[in-house]
Amino acid sequence: MFRQYIKSPIGTVEVLCDDTSLLSVSFVSKATKKENSNKITKKTIRQLEEYFSGKRKDFDLPLKIEGTQFQKKVWKNLTRIPFGKLKTYGQVAKSIGKPLACRAVGGANNKNKHAIVIPCHRVIGASGDLVGYGGGLKYKKYLLELEGSI
Numbered sequence: 001m002f003r004q005y006i007k008s009p010i011g012t013v014e015v016l017c018d019d020t021s022l023l024s025v026s027f028v029s030k031a032t033k034k035e036n037s038n039k040i041t042k043k044t045i046r047q048l049e050e051y052f053s054g055k056r057k058d059f060d061l062p063l064k065i066e067g068t069q070f071q072k073k074v075w076k077n078l079t080r081i082p083f084g085k086l087k088t089y090g091q092v093a094k095s096i097g098k099p100l101a102c103r104a105v106g107g108a109n110n111k112n113k114h115a116i117v118i119p120c121h122r123v124i125g126a127s128g129d130l131v132g133y134g135g136g137l138k139y140k141k142y143l144l145e146l147e148g149s150i
Helices: 039-052 069-078 089-095 102-110 137-146
Strands: 002-008 011-017 022-028
Touching: 002 039, 011 039, 022 039, 069 089, 069 102, 089 102
Parallel strands: none
Antiparallel strands: 002 011, 011 022
């Protein structure tokens, strides 16, 4: 396993990869483990730096996605939400053919291991409120402001 940290404008981000894929991107309080890198960690760090500097709107990374079929369907749908746009949990549920599964969509978002790259931060409550972000609402708010969607 390969691990690198990036100091983002809102804190430390941890990137985990194996030999071929990105395993996770997550917000952490600080770098706590020894870093080692490979071509995937380096590519991920570069793309995250470009994202935080406003130069990147989409990610092109090999992801290792592990979850239920439902979760995978939700996550795939999230990758189709354009930079700077928002969807509600209900809209995501409807777009995957499960219009009553708003809470399940929220649960899938909570299990997303690829923060920022699979943009679960672009999903908001029906009222327009910023709700439910595994990393914390301050991160969600920052990312949405960076993207110009709030």
